[in-house]
Amino acid sequence: MSAAATPLLAIRGLRAAYGKIEALKGVDLDIATGEIVALIGANGAGKSTLMMSIFGRPRARAGHILFGGRDITALPAHEVARLRIAQSPEGRRIFPRMSVAENLQMGADATPGSAAERAMSLERVLKLFPRLEERMAQRGGTLSGGEQQMLAIGRALMSRPRLLLLDEPSLGLAPLITRQIFAAIRALNREDGLTVLIVEQNANHALRLAHRGYVMVNGLITMSGGGMELLQRPEIRAAYLEGGRRA
């Protein structure tokens, strides 16, 4: 799949900063409908900043973010969510004292939708992550790391997103759990046609999963291409695979 005429998400010359520290220095990125796109890069490259700036914090200093052709650069977070862009933020950030069911409900609350649609999304989430069903009444904070990640993704899915943003879903997880979660993402993409942007430090899994990938260094995109194609490049292997997480 390649970027179609009008990509679902188009980022053009995006700049964003925290005070004087410029974290994004003119980023271009496209995601076509139905694609999985991986954004890889070392710690501190600006990957999370890119994801969060889609939700308006930090706000773009220059450039544009277009969703389905519409400029959403200046929209507040709750309106971005209403366009059905959903996010599983870095570090999972589930609500620890709330039950699994309440966490999922929180994902559904911010976007409009009928009861039947909600029921369908919940059914989908529980089919993807059957472990969550057994733990519906359990408090989020008592889940294992892998289950928390499943909950974070499930919570994002409750809004029936058109675009799902995942920030480091494999962070701190055992390889087996990581594989399960990546399998779920692939299933969502293949079976439901969900468009996904996945941010990872660990390039191996992400690039294998993705149709296309971007590499970010110091707030700039330095490389892009097909997932497997990027994975073959020696400079990528050196920087993001064998050596693991070198800065």
Added chain:
Amino acid sequence: MAFILKKAAISALVALGLFFLMIGIRTEAGSSGQLIYWTRFGELAAMVGAVFAGSIVIELLRRWIGPVGGVELPAGVRATFATLGRLLAPALLIFALLVPVIFYKERYLLDLGILVLTYVMLGWGLNIVVGLAGLLDLGYVAFYAVGAYSYALLAQSPLPLPHLVDGFPFVAFSMEQLGPWAFWVLLPVSGLLAALWGVILGFPVLRLRGDYLAIVTLAFGEIIRLVILNWQDLTGGPNGISGIPRPTVFGIPLTPGEHGFAAMIGVPFSPTHRLVFLFYLILALALLTNWATIRLRRLPIGRAWEAMREDEVACRALGINITTTKLSAFAIGAMFGGFAGAFFATRQGFISPESFTFQESALVLAIVVLGGMGSQLGVALAAIAMIGGFELFRGLDQFRMLVFGGVMVLLMIWRPRGLIGHRAPTVFLQKRTEISSSLVKEGHG
């Protein structure tokens, strides 16, 4: 056991060292300036003994109900406790309903009951802001004051709304025309005005959290008090406002005479009637607060409050509108504070800035924290314990605060999450077939 005894002995020893000079020897300046002293070893021994015994009790309690594992109670005992816990709230409610019947002759106890219930209501109101939404508000008394002054000023001052348009009857309306209905009309008005002030406070603090929020809200409480104190023309300043209309039983005044409530129902007049009525009034207001909170917790807005307390960043990532979530928490919390304020004004018949000091905010906040930050039952128990405890230790005069502080510290050691730290979930679902009814019921965006 040996460990407990050892620990108690050490505590007693420390107490002996500390109290030897403080209590054991009493000094005073004699008539010609010389030093007079005498020993009080009896009291000293009693004090050290109390520390020893208290230390054992504390340690035993800590092992039983302490946060660190400790002795597991047998399953039967635990089940009994659980049942008792579930029955506690209904039992308390029935008891509250019966208080005016049981203690009809004890005006003091009725008064105390009204006071306790006022704080239960304030606790429940602040609980929305602090316990549910996690916004540390040290200026809650401001809304209590706004409610009280709104009622007092609107009901009592002649305040005929000026004739802006000649001949338009609505504008010529004077609050005095409300007559016996003043309280019932102005109660919601006071609540709404307080809610408005909640929003006014909310806007500047939208971006503040934790300590910063606490400081600004504290200042806000003081500002409101100082404005009331200094705006003499309107509020009477330090002299306060007196002659505030007393409440009526839906228009029927609680007065002697043929139009009074007693005459209406054909019993001899007694001033206790008003107390009983006030008791039920504040009970109803408090229960309204409780009911509203329970309802709101099950709606998206209430869930958003709790989620915001847990993790504001996650809320933003989910597209929760943080601005409306915060402002609504401030506004609704403030509204109930305003209701309580209007009640306070009508109950006292007199208000002055002295009733709205920071100490009130601190007391209500202590009730919420002690109760368990979000637990309705916990807040009620904490209000009963604190206000009741204050009365109990009235005889101790200046030691009252000391005892109060000590008890707070001890409670926070045993129950760091408050009396009732358990949080009841509001969304239940087990099987997929139940989903559509239970999960989705109230989630229409």
